[in-house]
Amino acid sequence: MNFDYTEEQQMVRDSIARFVQDDYDWDTRRAIVDSDEGMSRENWQTFAELGWLSIPFSEADGGFGGNIVDMSVVMEEMGKGLVVEPFFPTVVLFGGVVARAGDEAQRAEILESVIGGETLGAFAYVERQSRFAINDCKTTATANGDGYTLNGEKVVVFNGENADKLVVLARTSGGQFDEDGLSLFLVDANAEGVSKVCYPMMDAQRVANITFDNVQLGAGALLGSEGGALPVVNDVVSEALIALASEAVGIMGTLNAKTLEYTKTREQFGVAIGSFQALQHRMVDSMMAYEQAKSLLFKALCEYKIDPASAEATIHALKVLIDRNGKLIYGEAIQMHGGMGITDELDIGHYAKRLMMINATLGDGTFHRSKFIESTYAAA
């Protein structure tokens, strides 16, 4: 039994931390967020050169062949630096689907350019009505001789504004809520019939609502088996939930550290506010909330490494705890910073907003508590 990171993982961690420290200070980040694209292409190239974009992909696909722990290390450090470049949508979601569902030719075509930093991707799976139910899908792909015709709309597509390629979840058969009959399609973001409305989110993500109006797709656009997409998507989601939890743990630790530092230096009534027992005990609660979230992340990582299926209940539990403890930690961070805590100028609020969006991504705490109950108590 050990909870240590390997030397290689430590090196990746150090290299991201160094990037954040040297090239991603708060003013630089703010300028990137305010820029036209809301991200830095130059940084993206740096990520490619440093090999971060290759981490989850197999060596056969030209990747680093990393496991879930490697992925977790990257996401945790990205969380600490509040990095806005679209690693999660491009590498974890889009890349994750292509790597799992794509055939050799599709993987060769797409993954090499993702790893090289040439292609930005997005996974379009949310619909206006769907909330967190991925099977709730009205977008259709109808077979038409040697290809498909795609019709429908996806909303809040992460990285939808900048993505060159999309993976779109669409129904090839069955009713709106059926678990069978869902298929995955590779779609060029500039294809005829694709239109999008772009907007920024509170956590600085650039997203889009994307409409597909009789978009013509060749047979080669289908990723994986027709009608059999959901199990693949669920696998990607499991990994993505661990990735998000890792990012959240990075953010929670940073919020606690910043808040602790502030209470040691901020003086009121002639003393540091950290000398007040009423605040001290709350800081202890926040510290415990962070350590507990980290412990549950470790459990998920260890179980997922042995067998992803065995980690199912733990991953649901993890999302519940990230939600619950994240709310405590960002709430306390804002409160302890007083008036400064509710300004746009201070970074605290921005960390809080990213945590809030993580909570709302791929199912919130309430949703995953129900899933946890379903997977744990159904048979009891």
Next chain:
Amino acid sequence: MDIALSAEDLAFRDEVRNFLDTEFDAEMQAHLKSRGSKGMVEWQQKLYAKGWVAPNWPVEHGGTGWTATQKYIWESERSLRGIPDVVPFGLVMVANVIMAFGTDEQKEYFLPRILKSEDWWCQGYSEPGSGSDLASLKTKAERDGDDYIINGAKIWTTYAQHADWIFCLVRTDNSGKKQEGITFILVDMKSEGIKVNPIIGIDNEHNLNEVEFNNVRVPAKNVVGEVGKGWTVAKALLAHERTGIAGVADIKRNMRLIKEAAASEVNGGQRLMDDPGFQQRMADIEVELMALEFTELRTLATMAAGGFPGPESSLLKIKGTELQQATQELRMEIAAYYQGVLPTDMDPEVLGHEFGSDARRAFMYGRAATIYGGSNEVQKNIISKYVLGLE
């Protein structure tokens, strides 16, 4: 980042299962219920015979030399069967102090006796006027030739009525800061001048006591560590985190009992187990418990690698006791009216419920967990000062 069990670990687990299933038989279980402290001694002596009574002692003194994983396996298998942990006052608490600070003579005399459960120990820390502010203690030890004469009183002394020995913090000097002038001393409970007054607890049981000292004569050689350095000794003991401090394995067992009972209790035709409200209550506890188990494992792994437990260990007591109480509370809810049943000799069949009285006893006694060993509020003061660096 790895928790996979090795072939050696699996073989060890088989050995543990085999041992527990053989030795914790129906007869042993009956003795534990009917014979009180004598039943516990009988069980500890079985563990001693196997060489497993002191998993956390160094091998040279009779410990097991187990790895962190082996300790975890042992704890899990023990609690799975509802087997109580060893009584900690001798095997865990005073033994660690004697090993770290005792003279060779003390080690040679006391350690083998503790290992064989020949002496029953109790702890004399709290006083009627000194609870969370332990350093304010007033029980006085005055030097008289080769002896000390002790006067004062200790309180909340668990199992003092069974004890052969008590380890005490006493005041040997009043001149300096209150933390100075405290001495750690071992006292034979058969000494003249000791009086044990029972305290009936909120659980209606007699586990707690007040221990009075009236001119009790104790040989000076019973002092452990330096005279006047008892506070350092006591702190080292507190800092010595032990396996299972959070009681994770026992909370898991509580959850199992809860699920079993909730599956048979019925409200208007619906099993409690299927009540969405009840399911959410269980899930909220279980999510936190899954995390706590790994917080404990992180501590075990750090210690096994020779490190000092990190900040993650300091929350074990707080979170562990909170979760213990949360599970005890759920058991009370399951018992409904029967949660009020007092100890009785009545046949459970006649009474209609066996679960209720057990739930009540556990809940009531469980109130102590957030108070003893440094109340949870004191724990937060400690974490705040020593982990977060807030003054």
